Amino acid sequence: xxxxxxxxxxxxxxxxxxxxxxxxxxxxxxxxxxxxxxxxxxxxxxxxxxxxxxxxxxxxxxxxxxxxxxxxxxxxxxxxxxxxxxxxxxxxxxxxxxxxxxxxxxxxxxxxxxxxxxxxxxxxxxxxxxxxxxxxxxxxxxxxxxxxxxxxxxxxxxxxxxxxxxxxxxxxxxxxxxxxxxxxxxxxxxxxxxxxxxxxxxxxxxxxxxxxxxxxxxxxxxxxxxxxxxxxxxxxxxxxxxxxxxxxxxxxxxxxxxxxxxxxxxxxxxxxxxxxxxxxxxxxxxxxxxxxxxxxxxxxxxxxxxxxxxxxxxxxxxxxxxxxxxxxxxxxxxxxxxxxxxxxxxxxxxxxxxxxxxxxxxxxxxxxxxxxxxxxxxxxxxxxxxxxxxxxxxxxxxxxxxxxxxxxxxxx
Amino acid sequence: xxxxxxxxxxxxxxxxxxxxxxxxxxxxxxxxxxxxxxxxxxxxxxxxxxxxxxxxxxxxxxxxxxxxxxxxxxxxxxxxxxxxxxxxxxxxxxxxxxxxxxxxxxxxxxxxxxxxxxxxxxxxxxxxxxxxxxxxxxxxxxxxxxxxxxxxxxxxxxxxxxxxxxxxxxxxxxxxxxxxxxxxxxxxxxxxxxxxxxxxxxxxxxxxxxxxxxxxxxxxxxxxxxxxxxxxxxxxxxxxxxxxxxxxxxxxxxxxxxxxxxxxxxxxxxxxxxxxxxxxxxxxxxxxxxxxxxxxxxxxxxxxxxxxxxxxxxxxxxxxxxxxxxxxxxxxxxxxxxxxxxxxxxxxxxxxxxxxxxxxxxxxxxxxxxxxxxxxxxxxxxxxxxxxxxxxxxxxxxxxxxxxxxxxxxxx
Numbered sequence: 001x002x003x004x005x006x007x008x009x010x011x012x013x014x015x016x017x018x019x020x021x022x023x024x025x026x027x028x029x030x031x032x033x034x035x036x037x038x039x040x041x042x043x044x045x046x047x048x049x050x051x052x053x054x055x056x057x058x059x060x061x062x063x064x065x066x067x068x069x070x071x072x073x074x075x076x077x078x079x080x081x082x083x084x085x086x087x088x089x090x091x092x093x094x095x096x097x098x099x100x101x102x103x104x105x106x107x108x109x110x111x112x113x114x115x116x117x118x119x120x121x122x123x124x125x126x127x128x129x130x131x132x133x134x135x136x137x138x139x140x141x142x143x144x145x146x147x148x149x150x151x152x153x154x155x156x157x158x159x160x161x162x163x164x165x166x167x168x169x170x171x172x173x174x175x176x177x178x179x180x181x182x183x184x185x186x187x188x189x190x191x192x193x194x195x196x197x198x199x200x201x202x203x204x205x206x207x208x209x210x211x212x213x214x215x216x217x218x219x220x221x222x223x224x225x226x227x228x229x230x231x232x233x234x235x236x237x238x239x240x241x242x243x244x245x246x247x248x249x250x251x252x253x254x255x256x257x258x259x260x261x262x263x264x265x266x267x268x269x270x271x272x273x274x275x276x277x278x279x280x281x282x283x284x285x286x287x288x289x290x291x292x293x294x295x296x297x298x299x300x301x302x303x304x305x306x307x308x309x310x311x312x313x314x315x316x317x318x319x320x321x322x323x324x325x326x327x328x329x330x331x332x333x334x335x336x337x338x339x340x341x342x343x344x345x346x347x348x349x350x351x352x353x354x355x356x357x358x359x360x361x362x363x364x365x366x367x368x369x370x371x372x373x374x375x376x377x378x379x380x381x382x383x384x385x386x387x388x389x390x391x392x393x394x395x396x397x398x399x400x401x402x403x404x405x406x407x408x409x410x411x412x
Numbered sequence: 413x414x415x416x417x418x419x420x421x422x423x424x425x426x427x428x429x430x431x432x433x434x435x436x437x438x439x440x441x442x443x444x445x446x447x448x449x450x451x452x453x454x455x456x457x458x459x460x461x462x463x464x465x466x467x468x469x470x471x472x473x474x475x476x477x478x479x480x481x482x483x484x485x486x487x488x489x490x491x492x493x494x495x496x497x498x499x500x501x502x503x504x505x506x507x508x509x510x511x512x513x514x515x516x517x518x519x520x521x522x523x524x525x526x527x528x529x530x531x532x533x534x535x536x537x538x539x540x541x542x543x544x545x546x547x548x549x550x551x552x553x554x555x556x557x558x559x560x561x562x563x564x565x566x567x568x569x570x571x572x573x574x575x576x577x578x579x580x581x582x583x584x585x586x587x588x589x590x591x592x593x594x595x596x597x598x599x600x601x602x603x604x605x606x607x608x609x610x611x612x613x614x615x616x617x618x619x620x621x622x623x624x625x626x627x628x629x630x631x632x633x634x635x636x637x638x639x640x641x642x643x644x645x646x647x648x649x650x651x652x653x654x655x656x657x658x659x660x661x662x663x664x665x666x667x668x669x670x671x672x673x674x675x676x677x678x679x680x681x682x683x684x685x686x687x688x689x690x691x692x693x694x695x696x697x698x699x700x701x702x703x704x705x706x707x708x709x710x711x712x713x714x715x716x717x718x719x720x721x722x723x724x725x726x727x728x729x730x731x732x733x734x735x736x737x738x739x740x741x742x743x744x745x746x747x748x749x750x751x752x753x754x755x756x757x758x759x760x761x762x763x764x765x766x767x768x769x770x771x772x773x774x775x776x777x778x779x780x781x782x783x784x785x786x787x788x789x790x791x792x793x794x795x796x797x798x799x800x801x802x803x804x805x806x807x808x809x810x811x812x813x814x815x816x817x818x819x820x821x822x823x824x
Contacts, residue, residue: 001649001650001651001674004650004674004676004677007527007585007619008526008527008680009525009526009527009528009529009532009551010529011525011526011684012525012526012527012680012684015680015683015684038481040480040481041480043476043477043479043480044476046473046476046479048471048472048473048479049473051471051479052467052468052471052472052473055464055467055468055471056464056467056468059460059463059464059467060460060464061458061460061461061464064455064456064458065455065665066665067455067458067460067463067663067664067665067666068452068453068455068663068664068665069450069452069659069664069665070665102514102667102689102693103689103690105687105688105689105690106688106689108687109687109688109689113421113423113424113550114420114421114423114424115419115420115421115424116421117421117422120421131686131687131690134686134687135687135688137687138525138684138687139421173419207416207419237413238413238416239413247481251479251480252479252480252481252694253477253478253479253480253481253482253693253694253695254479254693254694254695255514255667255689255690255691255692255693262413262416264416265416268420268424268427271427272423272424272427272550274543274546275517275520275521275543275546275547275549275550276517276518276521276547276688277514277515277517277518277521277667277689278515278517278543278667279667280667281514281665281666281667281693281696282664282665282666283665283666283695283696284693284695284696287695
């Protein structure tokens with residue numbers, strides 16, 4: 001038996017693969033590749049010694065729960081320590097409004113499964129995070145894009161798109177957003193628009209899924225912390241479901257994220273999580289909890305802001321020197337990504353093919369667009385590579401851009 | 413806003429909660445409770461020192477990948493080390509036929525999502541593992557039960573049920589089974605029936621989902637290792653999807669399980685996993701790999717068989733002494749569970765209420781039956797409690813059974 005297609009569910013048949021993950025696989029198979037592709041944190045920033053000491057203590061054998069099954073909703077002290085982290089972000093919640101997830105991606109998947117009836121419209125930005133596109137797509141949502149402006153999502157377009165699809169008889173309940181240093185654009189949503197979004201959600205009876213992995217990684221030369229204030233912080237009517245994780249502020253290899261939602265929804269998300277993976281890793285959760293308790297995450301945050309700001313500078317300087325006449329971009333104000341516009345007559349797929357020849361990899365812009373556009377953009381991550389590799393990558397990008405243009409997509 | 417029901421998907425509205433997980437929560441909130449409820453391994457068996465040393469080495473900081481994002485399909489050396497583990501079980505596979513999952517539960521969920529179109533019939537045993545019931549139920553399957561006999565599933569009933577539902581126009585593609593020391597009955601499926609099941613799957617064009625968490629925990633006083641040979645081992649035509657994990661043979665707190673399937677299906681399962689949790693924990697996977705490499709899992713296996721066999725003996729002896737005239741059961745030949753039949757005029761829910769008064773908890777039989785029956789059964793786990801607690805639990809069970817019968821379910 002070789003063909004299983006007749007056995008598959010609709011989801012099984014039209015699975016959404018993440019272009020970023022695919023790039024990661026390409027990368028892993030080659031040597032001397034400069035990768036601007038996956039949004040990996042800088043592993044040099046991981047607090048190895050602290051985590052080693054924590055783990056040593058946890059595995060002493062005195063507390064047998066450390067490697068045992070545990071509650072689906074999360075290790076209680078961890079849940080309780082997320083509450084003050086949220087408080088520092090202006091978000092006041094009780095512990096029954098928090099669910100620990102196996103990374104933020106699981107939060108997205110659980111939300112998609114809980115809310116999306118096949119055929120529902122889910123509104124996302126143009127462009128949007130591919131992991132969210134995959135999670136909502138695999139729940140059989142129809143993803144509909146909303147235009148962006150320099151200060152984030154266009155509220156006019158949002159309202160127009162929402163009402164147009166409702167008028168066409170579709171169910172439209174969810175808007176997915178990354179307000180802080182969006183993946184892939186790095187854009188910061190303005191405070192004024194955040195306020196207006198809450199009013200809009202109330203007026204149009206919508207829920208907002210606010211994904212905030214990068215909020216604490218603002219670059220203080222151009223961004224004030226107040227500008228990263230979450231939409232959830234001012235949500236008085238339970239319209240916002242908020243996600244975050246420790247993947248960017250501690251380490252991603254311990255799979256610990258969380259969802260904030262009204263307790264009735266947390267109950268349901270937790271029940272869904274039971275059948276999805278029973279619980280997140282016991283050791284992972286405890287290591288993260290001890291890292292919070294010992295102050296590691298608080299100590300790390302300013303160093304990470306500084307680290308990534310400097311890497312952004314290295315990338316901008318290198319790009320200006322090597323390809324400044326060809327690429328254009330808006331300065332990233334935080335996060336991991338520089339979102340570059342290609343010169344006319346180049347497109348993302350053709351350029352990637354050339355870049356691979358030069359042993360450079362990045363993510364094509366079109367991967368982030370649910371409407372088939374975006375071929376004039378590429379996403380360059382400056383978070384993981386060293387300054388020297390960033391400079392080398394910029395040189396390779398220049399070489400790739402010098403190649404004659406020839407691609408099946410170049411007409412787009 | 414308090415009522416979110418109008419926003420929910422069909423799955424969100426009718427979520428399947430695991431009765432076992434609920435019992436675990438009840439347990440966690442009380443003191444001096446004897447728990448025969450969750451199927452937790454004995455945490456005293458965890459190789460603390462070895463895992464501490466492994467983790468110490470891994471977190472030295474020399475290999476930055478240890479806490480970084482990694483490939484969705486699993487840490488390559490781990491995948492490669494699962495291949496010989498399977499080989500020792502008679503299962504010959506290539507590495508592209510193995511997917512690492514965040515525990516076996518994730519494997520079940522991915523399979524459910526990949527194969528179940530809402531309304532599809534999925535065949536399960538009467539009784540069946542609640543986590544599988546939840547995973548298939550949350551994928552909107554119609555779960556249909558098949559009778560068991562003393563040597564496992566009834567092949568006559570299986571064929572009759574399958575053909576009846578097909579004749580009624582339903583799609584029936586999947587049979588879910590735990591052949592080795594089934595949860596909850598502890599039953600061992602006979603070798604003859606395993607062979608017949610493969611023929612049946614071929615004849616009826618079915619896929620078999622074979623879940624094998626307990627296979628290596630056979631009790632050698634009454635079971636030979638050859639009797640645990642997996643169905644997958646003799647599958648020549650790609651009809652069996654096999655699941656297993658390290659939760660029962662190493663520790664459950666590191667969330668590492670795996671799925672074996674033809675590579676075309678592994679590809680799809682991996683793509684589904686991308687949007688579900690990106691990847692399983694990097695540290696967890698490496699710790700498990702090092703435990704395999706260092707021989708820890710091989711060294712543990714005979715000790716675990718001996719440990720759980722002795723606990724079974726303790727429970728059987730204690731039950732015979734305390735309630736031998738009231739309960740009946742078949743001797744467990746491996747695994748974690750004793751499946752007891754209640755005396756007439758008792759039922760599972762009423763007895764559980766009485767048991768909770770005595771600070772004893774177990775799982776009601778009816779939780780495992782998709783047809784609403786099973787109220788004359790309870791599942792008693794002997795795996796986690798100490799011998800003394802098992803004896804104390806048996807005394808409490810006797811006290812609970814002495815109470816007058818009064819329950820809304822007692823008429824069933």
